[in-house]
Amino acid sequence: SAVISQKPSRDICQRGTSLTIQCQVDSQVTMMFWYRQQPGQSLTLIATANQGSEATYESGFVIDKFPISRPNLTFSTLTVSNMSPEDSSIYLCSVNRGTTNYGYTFGSGTRLTVV
Amino acid sequence: AQRVTQPEKLLSVFKGAPVELKCNYSYSGSPELFWYVQYSRQRLQLLLRHISRESIKGFTADLNKGETSFHLKKPFAQEEDSAMYYCALSSNDYKLSFGAGTTVTVRA
Numbered sequence: 001s002a003v004i005s006q007k008p009s010r011d012i013c014q015r016g017t018s019l020t021i022q023c024q025v026d027s028q029v030t031m032m033f034w035y036r037q038q039p040g041q042s043l044t045l046i047a048t049a050n051q052g053s054e055a056t057y058e059s060g061f062v063i064d065k066f067p068i069s070r071p072n073l074t075f076s077t078l079t080v081s082n083m084s085p086e087d088s089s090i091y092l093c094s095v096n097r098g099t100t101n102y103g104y105t106f107g108s109g110t111r112l113t114v115v
Numbered sequence: 116a117q118r119v120t121q122p123e124k125l126l127s128v129f130k131g132a133p134v135e136l137k138c139n140y141s142y143s144g145s146p147e148l149f150w151y152v153q154y155s156r157q158r159l160q161l162l163l164r165h166i167s168r169e170s171i172k173g174f175t176a177d178l179n180k181g182e183t184s185f186h187l188k189k190p191f192a193q194e195e196d197s198a199m200y201y202c203a204l205s206s207n208d209y210k211l212s213f214g215a216g217t218t219v220t221v222r223a
Contacts, residue, residue: 001161031209042201043159043213092159096209103149103161104211 002027006093006107020079021110023093028073031096038089049076083114117142119204121214128192136187136217138202147205148185154198192221
């Protein structure tokens with residue numbers, strides 16, 4: 001399965017600032033996704049990162065708040081913009097090779113605390 | 116829309132006892148179901164896929180389309196099974212929907 005490197009692993013940020021999270025995969029993958037896991041809750045899909053085009057956002061998530069880039073088949077970034085304490089969560093990158101035969105691989109996550 | 120339900124938030128069993136984690140789903144299409152596990156301080160990792168019908172670490176899960184369930188079972192729990200377990204469903208566009216998760220504690 002693919003190996004994902006996600007950075008940073010954690011950060012403490014001031015409200016009103018922005019943080020960009022990076023996801024690097026060791027092989028080309030078709031599908032890349034970004035999830036959020038709020039404290040004590042399950043994982044919620046934020047968006048699908050599309051290579052060469054705008055990301056596809058789920059209901060409740062917008063591009064202005066969570067801009068996503070995917071310049072190639074091995075890399076993506078998620079930015080959490082104009083942060084507030086409610087954005088304190090774990091953010092995870094996930095990849096799939098375009099088939100569910102191999103399941104989905106997850107990054108180690110970025111634990112974000114907004115103060 | 117798809118939905119995954121894990122009714123038990125916490126599950127505590129003794130070592131050597133059977134353990135069953137419940138998962139029910141709703142999905143209008145043909146579901147692909149997974150169990151993911153997250154051990155303490157580790158990343159989320161795939162435990163089982165329903166299409167492979169395999170047994171991993173002694174765990175099995177059978178898809179029951181009539182009952183729309185995909186329960187995870189292990190006949191004899193071990194202390195190293197203590198973890199958070201998530202049931203997940205993949206839709207046709209490869210998006211994963213997760214259940215709320217069940218924290219399993221295996222006591223000696």
